[in-house]
Amino acid sequence: MKLKSILCFLAVAFSLSVSAQNLRFVANSASPGYVSPTEINVAGYTADDYAIFDLVIENLGDGSFSLAGWEGTINWGTFIYNSPLQNIGGANSPFELVSGVEGLPTSQVLPADQSGAPTTTTGSNSGGVFRGGAVILNQEERPSTGTLILGRWRLYPARFHDTVGNTRDIVSCISSEEFVRFVANDISSDRHIIAKADATAASSSEVTFNDADLTVRLVNADAPGRKLDITGDNLVDPRDLLPYVNCILGGGACNGLTGDDLAQLYDANCDGNASAGDLTLAVRRIVNSITRSSKNTSFYDLEAGSGTLVLKPAEGAGSVFTTSLMPRGGSFVDDAFLSQADINKGWNLVSTRIPGSDQLNLVLFNMSGDEVFPNVHVNYTADKKMSYFMGRVDAFDQNNRPVSVDTSKVSFETVKN
Ligand SMILES: [Ca+2]
Ligand SMILES: [Ca+2]
Numbered sequence: 024m025k026l027k028s029i030l031c032f033l034a035v036a037f038s039l040s041v042s043a044q045n046l047r048f049v050a051n052s053a054s055p056g057y058v059s060p061t062e063i064n065v066a067g068y069t070a071d072d073y074a075i076f077d078l079v080i081e082n083l084g085d086g087s088f089s090l091a092g093w094e095g096t097i098n099w100g101t102f103i104y105n106s107p108l109q110n111i112g113g114a115n116s117p118f119e120l121v122s123g124v125e126g127l128p129t130s131q132v133l134p135a136d137q138s139g140a141p142t143t144t145t146g147s148n149s150g151g152v153f154r155g156g157a158v159i160l161n162q163e164e165r166p167s168t169g170t171l172i173l174g175r176w177r178l179y180p181a182r183f184h185d186t187v188g189n190t191r192d193i194v195s196c197i198s199s200e201e202f203v204r205f206v207a208n209d210i211s212s213d214r215h216i217i218a219k220a221d222a223t224a225a226s227s228s229e230v231t232f233n234d235a236d237l238t239v240r241l242v243n244a245d246a247p248g249r250k251l252d253i254t255g256d257n258l259v260d261p262r263d264l265l266p267y268v269n270c271i272l273g274g275g276a277c278n279g280l281t282g283d284d285l286a287q288l289y290d291a292n293c294d295g296n297a298s299a300g301d302l303t304l305a306v307r308r309i310v311n312s313i314t315r316s317s318k319n320t321s322f323y324d325l326e327a328g329s330g331t332l333v334l335k336p337a338e339g340a341g342s343v344f345t346t347s348l349m350p351r352g353g354s355f356v357d358d359a360f361l362s363q364a365d366i367n368k369g370w371n372l373v374s375t376r377i378p379g380s381d382q383l384n385l386v387l388f389n390m391s392g393d394e395v396f397p398n399v400h401v402n403y404t405a406d407k408k409m410s411y412f413m414g415r416v417d418a419f420d421q422n423n424r425p426v427s428v429d430t431s432k433v434s435f436e437t438v439k440n
Contacts, residue, residue, distance in 0.1 A: 043083040048205040048237035051075035051175075058242070065180045065197055066244040073177040076239055078205055084168035091165050091221065092124075093173050094133055094156030095207040117182040123157030125172035127164050130157045178203075178241075183293055194243065195286040196293040198250035201241040247287055251305055253278065254423070260312045261345040261417050264388055267309070271302055273390055306386070310375050313347050313384040315414040322351065322410040323435060329404045330439040334385070334413070336396035337432035342421040344387040344396045344428070347377075347414035353405030355383040365397035372399060382414070393421050396428075 049060035054075045056064040063074045076097075082090060099118065123130040133156035155174050159165050183191040248255070253263040253270070255278075269275035270289060277285060277297065289297035291305035325332070332355075336344055348355055359374035369391035375384050385399055396418070403409065413433065418426040 043085055044088065045081035045083065046207060046237065047079045047081075048239060049077055049079060050239050051077050061238070062240045062242060064242045064244055065193060066242075066246075068180045068193055070181055071179065072181065073179045074241070076176045076178065076203060076205075077172050078174045078176075078237075079170065080173050081170045082166055082168050089165045089167045090124075090159065090171070091162075092130070092133070092156060092158035093207070094154065095205055097153040097155065097176065098202075098204040098206065099153065099178075117180070118153065118176060118178045120153070120155040120174055121177050122172075122175045124159055124174075127159050127161075127171075129161040129164060130159045132157050191293045191295060192283065192286075194245050195283050195290060195295065197241065197243045197246065198248060198287060199243055199246040200249050201243075203239045203241055205237045247284060250288060251291065251308060253288065258312075259309060261309060261343060261386060262419060262423060264306065264309050264386065265343050265390075265419060265421070265423055267305055268302070268388060268390060271297060271299060271305075306373050307375055310345075310373050310384045310386045311377060313345055313386070313414070313417075315347055315349055315382055322412050325353065325403065325405055325409040325411070325437060326439070327405050327407050327409070328439060329402070330437055332401045332403055332411075333436040333438065334399040334401065335434045335436065336398070336416075337429045338395070339418070339426060339428055340393045340395045340420075341418045341426040342389045342393050343419040343423075344416070345385065345418070346416045347382050347384045348401065348411050349414060350381050350383075350403070350409060350411045352407055353403055353409030354381050355411075356402040356404070357383060359383070359385060359399055359401045361387075361397055361399065368394050368397070370394065370397045374399075374401070 047060075050057055050063045052060075054063055055072050056066070056068065056074060058064050065074060068074075078093075078095070080090070080093075082088065120132060123132045134154055153176075155176070157174060180193045180197060181190065183193070183196050249257060249259060251259045251263055251267065253266040256262075266275065266278075267289070270277035277289065280288060285297050286295055289301065289305075291301035291308065294300065332348075334346075334348075355376070357374050357376045359372060361370055361372050369389045371388050371390075373386045373388075376382065377384060383401065385401075387396065387399070413430070416428050416430050416433070418428050420426050
């Protein structure tokens with residue numbers, strides 16, 4: 024290798040040097056019910072008992088990284104939804120971010136207004152998410168080595184309450200297994216990653232984490248089962264959709280359950296009843312469970328600009344059809360829609376983007392019986408050439424039996440705006 028080549032190689036190697044950060048989201052050993060760093064058991068929680076979740080970073084100090092702050096999103100699941108948003112972080116809050124960066128008094132908790140007071144953008148009940156973060160205001164204090172607790176959340180299970188302030192029973196509200204996730208994401212513009220020394224965002228090529236999608240399992244040993252697992256197979260997935268909707272809207276059998284048992288399984292908003300008010304949250308949670316796993320990862324191209332993609336399911340009929348779309352170089356808008364003719368045939372569509380990802384999950388369901396699967400219209404925007412692939416397809420008939428769909432016959436049409 025000639026000297027010039029070696030110098031070029033070194034220059035490239037230096038510019039690509041990546042700073043390793045080990046990020047963990049863990050249960051804290053000081054919590055009542057602490058089982059392990061990845062599990063808390065809330066059975067028996069009363070009054071002001073709280074579980075603690077810590078976001079911990081280990082700065083390995085092998086690059087130019089210097090921590091100026093962080094911002095990320097916590098996904099809490101449906102058990103938190105119905106608590107009034109204005110109480111988040113307040114005295115009666117079911118959950119709150121209680122501290123910023125450990126041992127650094129000049130840090131400011133985010134999101135905050137100009138005077139440093141946390142703002143209501145910290146939480147979204149309908150999305151089941153809580154944004155948190157901190158900035159280290161004093162530049163000299165920004166660490167490049169060591170281990171820090173970046174943020175500490177407290178969850179008060181006994182403070183769950185409805186819109187008029189009635190506290191909810193923990194057993195009916197938190198089911199046997201829930202997951203609390205932290206997502207530090209550099210994909211979507213509405214999420215943020217650990218910032219660099221100059222407080223600008225670092226890209227994934229500049230900072231790496233062992234895992235930026237981190238989970239603590241919340242168990243409730245007193246609960247009879249897992250909320251929304253209507254089929255009783257210990258999974259919450261699209262197969263639970265039709266029996267759920269039939270119970271809530273269709274006067275179905277609701278598994279023969281009543282009282283607390285019914286609420287524990289069907290009450291998505293934790294108001295103590297199974298009713299139409301649970302529908303949006305429950306369906307969203309089921310839709311969020313769709314994985315991107317697929318053997319068919321053929322990418323399809325779209326030109327730059329905005330337009331509408333029309334997904335045409337294979338010829339076939341059923342009552343539930345689920346899939347997902349994964350974009351590259353652009354994004355799908357999550358207000359996918361159906362034609363009026365298909366709506367008139369009883370089809371409903373729920374589309375939702377997975378937190379921390381651009382994956383768009385699509386669920387079609389029809390309560391009036393099996394019908395030919397309808398076309399789904401999805402808007403998109405792309406700065407440059409965009410591509411996408413379709414994830415796994417699952418479909419079921421009106422008796423919740425799997426329907427085989429030949430994915431090689433699913434086609435797409437592009438309509439430019
Ligand atoms: Ca199930
Ligand atoms: Ca309810």
